[in-house]
Amino acid sequence: MERVLLTGGRIFTLDAERPEAEALYVEKGRIVAAGDREEVELQHGRAGVRRIDLQGGFAVPGLxxxxxxxAMFGRKFLLIDFSRARSKEEMLRLLRERVAKTPPGKWILGSNWDENRFRERMIPTREELDEIAPRHPVLLTRVCHHVHLANSAAFRAAKVAEDAPDPPRGAYGRDASGKLNGLIYEEASRPFFDAQPRPxxxxxxxxxxxxxxxxxxxxxxxxxxxxxxxxxxxxxxxxxxxxxxxxxxxxxxxxxxxxxxxxxxxxxxxxxxxxxxxxxxxxxxxxxxxxxxxxxxxxxxxxxxxxxxxxxxxxxxxxxxxxxxxxxxxxxxxxxxxxxxxxxxxxxxxxxxxxxxxxxxxxxxxxxxxxxxxxxxxxxxxxxxxxxxxxxxxxxxxxxxxxxxxxxxxxxxxxxxxxxxxxxxxxxxxxxxxxxxxxxxxxxxxxxxxxxxxxxxxxxxxxxxxxxxxxxxxxxxxxxxxxxxxxxxGTLSIGKWADVTVFDRNPLETDPEDLLKARVVLTLVNGRIGYEG
The missing domain is CATH 3.20.20.140 (Metal-dependent hydrolases)
Known part of the structure; x- marks a missing residue:
């Protein structure tokens, strides 16, 4: 059974009965005491207690x-990330680079494109994707994950024909002539995901x-x-x-x-x-x-x-x-x-x-x-x-x-x-x-x-x-x-799990722009260290 004593910073409990504390004492993953440092140390600061110095940081209930x-976030490490693309051309450049490194026939996946951030407010066409990747199925997911863009090879792999009707809970985008334009909405994307090998x-x-x-x-x-x-x-x-x-x-x-x-x-x-x-x-x-x-x-x-x-x-x-x-x-x-x-x-x-x-x-x-x-x-x-x-x-x-x-x-x-x-x-x-x-x-x-x-x-x-x-x-x-x-x-109250997030600046008083520069000093879950900055 690990016993932990946190001191050396300001602790915002979000508990109305004791909004702030100087020390927390934890046993079996739960908060046993919260209060003045001298008092908590006197009662619980004995041998065998692990002491954690907050280094002047500011602790709040675990976020x-x-x-x-x-899982989708973890998968993001394997995809083309379009979040920084600011034009259609930049999006196509990133796709072109990935195609050059990928064996023919392999799926190429990307995510987080957002035409509202593009200078021209335009997205690539199906034909432009086909020109860059004629031998790779390509599926590119919009930032909202409710709209996708695919090339012809992906439509073939998904067995979606040119005259395919819209499914009940989705739709395929079409141009003025009625031809598929590569856009896929909502549940219409299911055949495209089913066609991909599952990790x-x-x-x-x-x-x-x-x-x-x-x-x-x-x-x-x-x-x-x-x-x-x-x-x-x-x-x-x-x-x-x-x-x-x-x-x-x-x-x-x-x-x-x-x-x-x-x-x-x-x-x-x-x-x-x-x-x-x-x-x-x-x-x-x-x-x-x-x-x-x-x-x-x-x-x-x-x-x-x-x-x-x-x-x-x-x-x-x-x-x-x-x-x-x-x-x-x-x-x-x-x-x-x-x-x-x-x-x-x-x-x-x-x-x-x-x-x-x-x-x-x-x-x-x-x-x-x-x-x-x-x-x-x-x-x-x-x-x-x-x-x-x-x-x-x-x-x-x-x-x-x-x-x-x-x-x-x-x-x-x-x-x-x-x-x-x-x-x-x-x-x-x-x-x-x-x-x-x-x-x-x-x-x-x-x-x-x-x-x-x-x-x-x-x-x-x-x-x-x-x-x-x-x-x-x-x-x-x-x-x-x-x-x-x-x-x-939800609060750092006695009896609750000791989930604590510690920043190097005060999240309740720091200017919002400066708060984005904050460094995480410590992440504590169940009294166990999950991260030390």
Missing amino acids: VDSHLHL AFAQLKEMIRQAARYALSLGLTGAHIDDLREVGSLSDTLRIYRELAAEGIPFRTHHLIYHPHLGEAEELGLWAGDGDEWVTVGGVKIFADGSLGGRTALLSRPYRDDPGRTGMAVHSREEMMELAAGARRLGYPVAVHAIGDLAAERVIRVLETLPAGKGRLPDRLIHASVLRRDLIERLKRLPVVLDVQPRFVAGDFPWVMDRLGPELSPCAYAFKTMLREGLVCAGGSDAPIEPMNPLLGIHAAVTRRPPGGEGPPEGYFPGERLTPREALTLFTKGSAFAAGEERER
Whole structure:
């Protein structure tokens, strides 16, 4: 049994009864004492206690990302990363370089292209991809992961013919003549992923190991994970994370179950909330719509910059009700991706029709990007957590205002309104869609603009700016509540797990731009060191 004493810095507990402490004492992974250094040392500073000097750092409750695709993030190390591309030509150059190094016939995959950041606001055509890669299947995923771009070899590998009809939950892009233009929307991408060789278990595990280590280096002590679409089975997913914990990767994970795998969960005898201090089972993940960037988020009115479109419903109203009813029958909460306001409205209707049971896990509305006032009023009457991604503010403004128009733009990422109205919000990154670094999310919530002074000095819709404490709470108390773990973590209170993140500067008082320069001094999980800076 390791006993640990933390001293030598300022400790912000986020516990109203004792907001700040000079020392923490930990036994069996839990906080036993928090208070004045002299008092805690006197009671617990005996032989056999491991002492950790915070080196003048600033400790907060361990940060937890409430929405993260860790396996997908690990896979990112194998893909072409287009996140820094600022033109179509630059995107094509990166593809050309990868083709030159890849044997013919092998798939070439890329991610994170965003035409809204391109100078010409144009993406490559299918013909341009064919010219560069005539003998390689190519699939390039947009930053939102709801839109993809493929060449002709990829269409052949996926067995999608020129005259293929759109699938029920997706679509193929076509030019004015009706010819496939290479764009693939939502579930229409499934044949392209199925045609690719699946990574072996050992490779998946190593990808996730690297991603978890990176997360610890950023001060994250845990995350709520959506990995099933990448790994392929629930049993393999849980096995990977349990093995990594046993092998000394102290990273907590709370796993959402993608709805097609609910039957497997039942066969394994798993129920919402099952698990141990490292790996737990969460709610059932369902998609209601797509993304604003791809114009597949479902809106209540036409897109201002494309009046012929209102988005795309991944499921019909009847299908959504049936999926939620299936989760309810097994006692699971639901966790529904809803970005557009009409998607959120449909989800709210489901939650009103099928009230949650008495389980300890709440339902969650994932993203909740565009919420009209009437929807917020309805949400106030439901036991639901809003799983929000503050970094979207920095990535989506100002172009998102052209998408939404003057009526819906004020409803986008309205975090202050959500909190003021008493809604519980948890903070995540949605990495690799956005960077994993939680400080970038905190910065975006506080400033409402990108780093480096871009955008208006007061931020976009500055009335929705959060205080540093409110932003920090999203990634601590909010994430704990979303996982039904508010009695176990979220604050540095006596009896809770000793999950601690230590920075070299004060996250509650440092200028937001300077906060992005902060260095992680220590990441402590269960009283175990996960990272030392």
